[in-house]
Amino acid sequence: MATPLRKNDLHGTPYKRRSIVEKIIDELEELPFNELIKKCTAFERPIPIEVLLYFLRNKAEHSNSPYFKRLFEAFYTRLELSVTKSISEKQYLNAHHIREEIIGKVLEFLVLDCSGENLKLDYYEVNFNDALQKLRWSILRKIGPSSDKDPLSNSVPLTIDNADENEVSPEVEVAAADFFASSTTKLDDENFRFQLKGAINKLPDKERRVIGLMLQGMQVESIDPEVPTISKALNCTERTVRNRLKSAYGKLQEILPVEEK
Amino acid sequence: MTPKFDESKEDVLCAFSIESVKDNLTLNKYLEKYPQYREELVDLSIDLFLSPSPEETLEGEETSPNAELAWEKFQTMLTQSVESSEFEELPDPLTELNKQQFKELAKKLNLSRLFLTRLRDRTIVYSSIPQKFIKALSNAVGVSMEQISASLVGSPRISVAENFKADGKPSASSQISFDEAIEASNLSEVQKVLLKNYEN
Numbered sequence: 128m129a130t131p132l133r134k135n136d137l138h139g140t141p142y143k144r145r146s147i148v149e150k151i152i153d154e155l156e157e158l159p160f161n162e163l164i165k166k167c168t169a170f171e172r173p174i175p176i177e178v179l180l181y182f183l184r185n186k187a188e189h190s191n192s193p194y195f196k197r198l199f200e201a202f203y204t205r206l207e208l209s210v211t212k213s214i215s216e217k218q219y220l221n222a223h224h225i226r227e228e229i230i231g232k233v234l235e236f237l238v239l240d241c242s243g244e245n246l247k248l249d250y251y252e253v254n255f256n257d258a259l260q261k262l263r264w265s266i267l268r269k270i271g272p273s274s275d276k277d278p279l280s281n282s283v284p285l286t287i288d289n290a291d292e293n294e295v296s297p298e299v300e301v302a303a304a305d306f307f308a309s310s311t312t313k314l315d316d317e318n319f320r321f322q323l324k325g326a327i328n329k330l331p332d333k334e335r336r337v338i339g340l341m342l343q344g345m346q347v348e349s350i351d352p353e354v355p356t357i358s359k360a361l362n363c364t365e366r367t368v369r370n371r372l373k374s375a376y377g378k379l380q381e382i383l384p385v386e387e388k
Numbered sequence: 389m390t391p392k393f394d395e396s397k398e399d400v401l402c403a404f405s406i407e408s409v410k411d412n413l414t415l416n417k418y419l420e421k422y423p424q425y426r427e428e429l430v431d432l433s434i435d436l437f438l439s440p441s442p443e444e445t446l447e448g449e450e451t452s453p454n455a456e457l458a459w460e461k462f463q464t465m466l467t468q469s470v471e472s473s474e475f476e477e478l479p480d481p482l483t484e485l486n487k488q489q490f491k492e493l494a495k496k497l498n499l500s501r502l503f504l505t506r507l508r509d510r511t512i513v514y515s516s517i518p519q520k521f522i523k524a525l526s527n528a529v530g531v532s533m534e535q536i537s538a539s540l541v542g543s544p545r546i547s548v549a550e551n552f553k554a555d556g557k558p559s560a561s562s563q564i565s566f567d568e569a570i571e572a573s574n575l576s577e578v579q580k581v582l583l584k585n586y587e588n
Contacts, residue, residue: 137403137421190466199462200455207452213439234458238465247402254406257436261405264435269483270545314438324438336427339434345412355416360430362423 129153130185134249142253148177160186164194168201176205176255184248187241206233209256213263218321228266229259306376314342326382334375336361337368347372397425401432410436481531482508482539496528498582503573506564507540514541516566521586 129152132142144152151174155163167179179202189195210229216222239245250258313319323342327335340357341347348365349356358365400422407414415433419426452458485493485508494504506512507525517540526536544563564572570583 134399142406196459199459200451203455203458204450204452207454230458234462234465238462241466250402250406254408257406258402260436260439261402261432263439264405264432265401268431269480320438327434327438332427336430336434339437340412340430343412343415343433343437345415355412360416360419360426362426 129156129181132249132252134246142249144177144181144252145175145254148175148181148252151175151178152181155182160189160192161194164198168197173205176202176209177252179205180248180252180255183237184240184252190241203230206230206259209259210263213260218325225263225266225270228270229263232262232266233259306379323383326379329382330375330378333361334371334378337371338375338379341372395422397428400425401428404429404432405436480539481529481535483545493528497524498579500574500579503569503575503579503583506569506573509545510540510542511544511563512540512569513563513565518566518586521566521583524586 129144129149132144134142136142143149155166155178158166163182167174167182179198182198183195183202186195186198207226207230210226214222214225214229219225233251236245236247236251240248250261314323327338330338337357340360345355345357345360347357347368356365358368361368400418404410404414404418410433415429418429422429490504490508491501494501497504507517514537522533522536522540526533529536566583566587570580575583
């Protein structure tokens with residue numbers, strides 16, 4: 128039986144690994160350590176990285192064994208591959224440095240985990256790639272230009288915002304909605320997504336957030352109080368959302384190609 | 389005994405990131421429960437939406453040439469961690485400041501924000517910073533001198549990490565001395581004198 132995770136979710140229930148991960152762990156735990164490692168490190172039949180992480184966390188008593196080293200190297204290779212894909216040199220000027228930061232942090236978590244001081248890797252066992260994406264985001268926020276900690280950036284706190292209370296014409300709102308709807312349908316295209324993300328990141332934070340939520344399909348307003356809306360999410364008036372939308376739309380139109388109707 | 393859900397910002401954001409469905413309803417649920425992390429949750433949701441996890445393609449992969457070095461580093465870290473908790477994820481007192489706190493700190497120390505930014509981004513050579521100033525900074529931030537020193541020492545932080553090569557210019561920040569920073573940080577004459585006094 129796989130050792131249960133100890134972190135709890137929002138409801139106070141311990142996190143669970145994906146059932147396929149649990150199943151593979153249970154099967155492999157029946158094997159002698161060297162056989163287990165051979166299965167884990169066979170690149171021709173890769174198993175989920177969460178399984179490798181599980182055994183790194185739970186077989187630390189073998190840390191002086193050459194088999195444990197093989198396990199570590201297989202895990203490291205997969206981690207490096209994933210980070211390299213996520214932080215491309217095409218997109219980031221300092222890709223190499225950012226990758227090192229991310230990988231270094233994961234290794235730190237592993238060290239802390241081995242000494243029993245930290246349970247953060249529980250998140251990584253639930254969904255390694257998503258947890259890694261969160262770490263990537265945190266590190267980019269800390270060392271990148273989009274950091275809201277950067278006093279030279281245009282970040283503003285999200286408070287009730289009564290600025291820019293001018294009326295937005297319905298035509299602009301409809302055009303903007305069409306524009307973003309068409310953008311959403313093209314998000315599977317990696318080049319377009321890259322271009323769109325770059326354009327959005329150039330917007331002021333308050334406009335970027337409106338656009339980001341709209342792209343995720345959130346409505347500006349709704350008569351149904353149960354429906355999530357951008358104004359509720361950002362704690363500002365609907366008019367403010369529309370004004371930000373209008374302003375962002377104008378800027379994005381200059382950067383991104385708009386399809387002819 | 390299993391601990392309860394930790395409501396720290398880091399844990400809330402991690403919990404959101406590994407939700408199997410990260411749609412508007414999920415985001416809304418987190419925003420209602422943790423309004424204090426509103427900006428971070430919204431920003432994270434946007435980033436995860438626009439940067440989905442890359443799919444793994446491993447066929448034919450071989451062990452990374454960097455893996456051996458990583459293993460050695462990992463072993464060293466394991467050994468060191470037994471002796472100290474230096475790898476604990478301690479918050480960096482300067483990078484953790486939000487915009488308002490950053491402005492207030494600059495005001496408290498009578499510095500320009502550019503000077504404080506240089507300190508935060510480690511573009512001032514650590515050995516050139518007077519100990520008296522480090523002491524004043526640690527007092528103003530409310531942390532130990534060791535913690536502030538750890539924040540100030542090291543390679544320059546990336547000032548422009550994410551940019552398009554086509555329209556961005558690389559800015560591998562080089563370090564300057566404390567004196568040079570005094571002259572090149574939009575400081576008033578009074579502020580310059582105050583800073584130079586730390587050197588005596």
